[in-house]
Amino acid sequence: MTAGPSQQLVVPAADVVEQILVQCWIFEARGGDLDGARARAERTLERLLSRGLPARRGPGGELLLDPYAAVNALKSRAGAPADESWPAWQATTRRNATSLPAAPHRYRFLLRREWHAFAPSPGRPLVFRLPLPLRDAQRGAAEVSLVEPAGGLVDRRDSPGRVELRVDPAAVRGPVVAELGVTFVAGEGRDPGPPPGAPATGSGAPEAGDEPWLRDREGVIAPSPALAALAASLAGGAGDPRALLDRVYDRLISLLAFGDVHRGDLDADPLGSVLRLGVADCVLGSSVLVALARALGFPARILSGFLLHPANLGPHSWAEVKLGPGRWVPFDFGAWCYSAGDPTDPVWGGFFRGRVDARLVAEVAPRDFTGWGSAPPPPAWFRLERLRGRRIEHTLHALPDGRLARRDLLDLELLGPEGGPVGSGGAGGA
Amino acid sequence: MTRSLVIPADLGEGVEVRVLLWYKAEGERIGEGDAILEFETDKAIVVVTARQGGVLRRCFAPAGEWLGAGQVAAWVSDGADDPLPGDRGAPAEALLAAFETT
Numbered sequence: 001m002t003a004g005p006s007q008q009l010v011v012p013a014a015d016v017v018e019q020i021l022v023q024c025w026i027f028e029a030r031g032g033d034l035d036g037a038r039a040r041a042e043r044t045l046e047r048l049l050s051r052g053l054p055a056r057r058g059p060g061g062e063l064l065l066d067p068y069a070a071v072n073a074l075k076s077r078a079g080a081p082a083d084e085s086w087p088a089w090q091a092t093t094r095r096n097a098t099s100l101p102a103a104p105h106r107y108r109f110l111l112r113r114e115w116h117a118f119a120p121s122p123g124r125p126l127v128f129r130l131p132l133p134l135r136d137a138q139r140g141a142a143e144v145s146l147v148e149p150a151g152g153l154v155d156r157r158d159s160p161g162r163v164e165l166r167v168d169p170a171a172v173r174g175p176v177v178a179e180l181g182v183t184f185v186a187g188e189g190r191d192p193g194p195p196p197g198a199p200a201t202g203s204g205a206p207e208a209g210d211e212p213w214l215r216d217r218e219g220v221i222a223p224s225p226a227l228a229a230l231a232a233s234l235a236g237g238a239g240d241p242r243a244l245l246d247r248v249y250d251r252l253i254s255l256l257a258f259g260d261v262h263r264g265d266l267d268a269d270p271l272g273s274v275l276r277l278g279v280a281d282c283v284l285g286s287s288v289l290v291a292l293a294r295a296l297g298f299p300a301r302i303l304s305g306f307l308l309h310p311a312n313l314g315p316h317s318w319a320e321v322k323l324g325p326g327r328w329v330p331f332d333f334g335a336w337c338y339s340a341g342d343p344t345d346p347v348w349g350g351f352f353r354g355r356v357d358a359r360l361v362a363e364v365a366p367r368d369f370t371g372w373g374s375a376p377p378p379p380a381w382f383r384l385e386r387l388r389g390r391r392i393e394h395t396l397h398a399l400p401d402g403r404l405a406r407r408d409l410l411d412l413e414l415l416g417p418e419g420g421p422v423g424s425g426g427a428g429g430a
Numbered sequence: 431m432t433r434s435l436v437i438p439a440d441l442g443e444g445v446e447v448r449v450l451l452w453y454k455a456e457g458e459r460i461g462e463g464d465a466i467l468e469f470e471t472d473k474a475i476v477v478v479t480a481r482q483g484g485v486l487r488r489c490f491a492p493a494g495e496w497l498g499a500g501q502v503a504a505w506v507s508d509g510a511d512d513p514l515p516g517d518r519g520a521p522a523e524a525l526l527a528a529f530e531t532t
Contacts, residue, residue, distance in 0.1 A: 121532045127475050217444035366446065367496065369472040374532050376473050 005277060006262050007054045008382060010402045013063040016070050017041045018386035023071055024088040026311040027095060029387055044085045048073050067382040068260035072279065075257060078342035093337045096309035100357045104187035106415040107308060109360055111180040114407040118176065118375040125154045125166035127373035128176055131362035133184040134161035138361060142182040149173060161362050162370045185418045186308060186358035191329040206299050207325060213299035218366050220284065221291045226272035231295035241323050248292050249331050249353050250343035256280045258336035264380055282317040285333030293321045304363040313392050313410045314385065318356060330356040378405050432487065432507040432514055433525040435466065435478065439500035446496045447471055454486045460506060467503060474531045481526035485510045490518060
């Protein structure tokens with residue numbers, strides 16, 4: 001039986017402050033009040049510590065905390081007691097939610113990626129991957145350069161959704177660094193509805209080629225008694241398939257809180273663990289939603305890529321469920337943040353129920369992935385984020401020692417509107 | 431004798447791998463220590479290196495195609511004219527090979 005969330009007390013308090021700043025006051029920080037934003041974040045952490053947030057002293061006397069516990073502790077379900085910073089957190093995320101134009105626009109995505117940990121490969125090139133827009137409707141011009149080791153590039157291979165750099169291991173003297181700039185098109189994605197002439201209540205009957213999206217094992221998706229029971233409880237009731245999926249989505253919003261989860265807290269039944277913990281990040285929330293949809297007979301898949309919100313630029317995963325030929329409907333568990341877990345909220349409750357805003361789609365599981373190449377994730381890990389000037393930094397660290405494995409620095413420009421059909425941000429074809 | 435090059439079953443139930451590159455072509459001789467195949471999962475790229483020699487007789491998935499964990503990827507025979515199994519799933523001794531994550 002899964003216990004409560006673990007506490008990995010390995011992150012300096014200053015880094016946790018930066019996470020709180022990004023989550024709650026990034027607009028203020030970017031608007032010129034970085035010191036004020038940081039001060040509010042520090043006071044928030046002090047309050048949480050005074051209320052028992054776990055911490056310990058490191059060898060040098062520094063205060064060490066769990067990377068996720070503070071931000072998770074800030075979040076409260078609608079109507080529940082909350083920390084005084086909670087309204088700021090919600091305001092920040094809600095401002096993100098409405099910041100992107102629905103119509104297709106051109107964006108320029110800039111990524112500097114540093115690989116600090118990778119497998120040795122004597123005699124063979126090291127392989128490093130960067131994401132690119134996967135969908136035809138999004139693809140645009142990409143510029144890629146290997147910054148370190150200079151002159152170490154052996155080969156470059158571009159394919160939909162990724163660029164692969166093969167590097168001479170003899171040239172490597174430290175972290176491997178590459179930079180990517182890609183201009184692409186993104187717009188809102190919505191349920192396209194049934195094709196003309198088809199019944200309004202699509203059956204979602206699987207077609208040839210849907211097999212990968214019906215499997216009962218993929219990533220953390222595995223047979224789960226708890227999940228099967230939940231699916232059974234949702235299966236009854238009148239209504240068309242879209243109404244059924246809306247009920248699934250709303251139930252998830254009610255059952256789970258959006259937050260970070262250490263993968264070590266998941267047992268042999270990962271999704272059952274998620275349901276017991278009551279917390280899910282975007283990957284876990286999407287996995288639960290996809291697993292439920294598949295259990296109910298619908299092909300369903302996990303998409304990954306990048307949110308384009310100006311203050312929340314970063315990696316994200318969400319789901320699509322197939323309701324008929326060519327009809328993939330998007331659902332994003334991340335909207336929990338906007339509604340504070342209340343699916344009945346008239347504005348935010350169903351914000352990403354059947355629609356998503358503009359995103360860079362880089363992966364469609366299980367077969368279209370960027371891949372880790374020579375730099376697989378550490379066996380146990382955690383993530384941090386912080387503001388670095390204009391850019392947002394996302395880092396991946398190994399547990400238990402916190403060693404840096406990978407650093408991404410992200411930036412984004414909205415270039416202007418693009419003519420053409422709506423729908424490149426989410427729902428659509430393969 | 432003909433042996434099977436098998437994608438390791440311990441990658442996990444239901445796991446698929448994508449073939450990235452065949453280092454040898456059908457009919458080509460493989461020496462001990464030669465790279466035969468490169469495949470990937472979403473977490474890693476694996477190079478398969480022969481631990482015994484032979485002739486590559488059949489490749490069951492070209493580059494870009496998928497194989498499941500436990501599936502036969504290729505047949506390798508001691509000689510070019512050795513008889514082949516009746517079907518891909520027929521029991522055959524496994525080719526000794528090293529699977530190195532790059």
